[in-house]
Amino acid sequence: MKAFLKRAKEHESKINKYTEEYELGRKHLANMMGIHPDEMTQEHINEAIRYLLPSGLFDKGSRPQFKHPKDILPLNFDFPFDKAGRPYHYQYYTLLPNYHCIMSEAAWRMECLREEEVRIGSTGAPPQEEMKHLSEEYEWMDLRTFLNYFKSNHSEVVQVNEHNRFVILMTKLSKMRLREQDVAFLKQFGSPKTSEINVMDTEEIKKFYVNEQGRKFRTKNGYRKSAIAQVTVYAEGEGILEINGKGIEYFESQYAREQVLFPLVLTSSLNKVDVHARVEGGGEMGQSGAIRHGLSNALLPFVSQQMVNKLSLSGLLDRDSRVKERNKPGQKKARKQFQWYELIKACCKFLP
């Protein structure tokens, strides 16, 4: 109780101090811009700070900001208990009262529904209210929306396990026969699954350019490890293959050659298409992997939809993001560690 009062007082003194600084700064800014301080809005302030203190940081929360301390500091302290120290909420002593309130309400509803079913089954009486199954499957809240829901409204920190339990409970509830009040309770936390499937954009796939001589072509980049390739594919060709000015003899090993030819063999377009490629960086297998990635992306508009499905299902259109692991301090290489007598020498630096 005393600790709570202390924290509340410190919070108030903090807010008072920061509001004074905020007001002072606001007047100075208004003076600089030439506007009356009463007519200045938050948008004016944001524009001014983006002009005066530009930053290239990706994280928008770490860029310089100028806001009223109410928006930045955590929520104000409402006393959740009376003078004697008795809390208002009946689940205050679980440290997450609102989360457990929701879960216990859902469990209570399940038990009521079960009793109804038992009563209907044993006696032949009709139900007291209308009960129906849900017609569609419901999708529940994401992890992120779930965490924000509790953090912004009630300033509670929920964990990932509790989100899993939440999802399991709600799916159990949704599979029983429900009354109208139960459906209204469930709609707060979920919505019916949309049967729309995210389909690949046909406009992006079918784009191509036309040459001066009237030939269609498409260029795409391919990446693998540290190799970068630029691949252009010309339609209505004979089967020419060119890599950095040479043919397929640019690669010496059989596996590198097979990798380059694989998307052409899958779509059976070896003699119908011309390929010109330019490669830099990496080693032999890395360069061939980069060409394969660029080739399969550049082939898409000149091939039927059935082959496009094949290329996407086999995983040729996605980039391989595996890269060599970095070395770490305190170890010899990425995973290899020192022998124990070398650790003694290193620890001697930290001794007093």
Added chain:
Amino acid sequence: MALCKGKTIYHTLLGIYKQHISTSYFSTNKVLSNMYKDRVPSVQSIEELNALCIDDKPVEKKIRIPAKSEFSSAVTYDPIVQKFINILMRDGKKEKTREIIEQVLENIKMKQIENYHKATTDAEKAMVVTDPLKVFHGAVENCKPLLILKTIVKGGSGYRVPVYCHERRRLRVGINFIIKTCDTRKRKVPLSTVLATEILQAYNNEGNAVGKKHQLHKECEAQRAFAHYRWK
């Protein structure tokens, strides 16, 4: 300096050293994270692909695990042979092991052709299998064990308990049996000839590699009394 628990001196010193270095370098969640955790698995065999892609209907847009670099539609591609190459490889030298295994398959074919010409009647000639890939598959199948011994610690002492295992583990154990019988012999002959004889013998259920499997099965029978330790 704080004391910390450890099984050996090495672990205690590691713990002491790591206290003074920022934990972001050593946090296992960041370093050992599976970067393909959220991706959908992709199809890795061409027969399945042909069976799935019949219509002109477009496919769902999802980020998939990319295809391996050995995956190709050539006639010589086989996933089990690739697994064998990866297990036999040492120090990251893949070209060397590929040459070894190409020699092995060639040797198998030469020996089977000899047997084909030695056989006199037509019935015997039909029994001889000349396809090296079929011989390879059959040999690996004959070396796979059904059960494996696993050490479970109960009451302070470790017991070896017979346990089921899935296909991937059985494949690996079977391939290890073949490789280890060939490495232990003192040989002045290249690895490819020794491997070829072992694989041919395993195809006919003879030899040391299959003998290791029979030995494992006998030990599992002997430890039959502890089989219930698998469930607590």
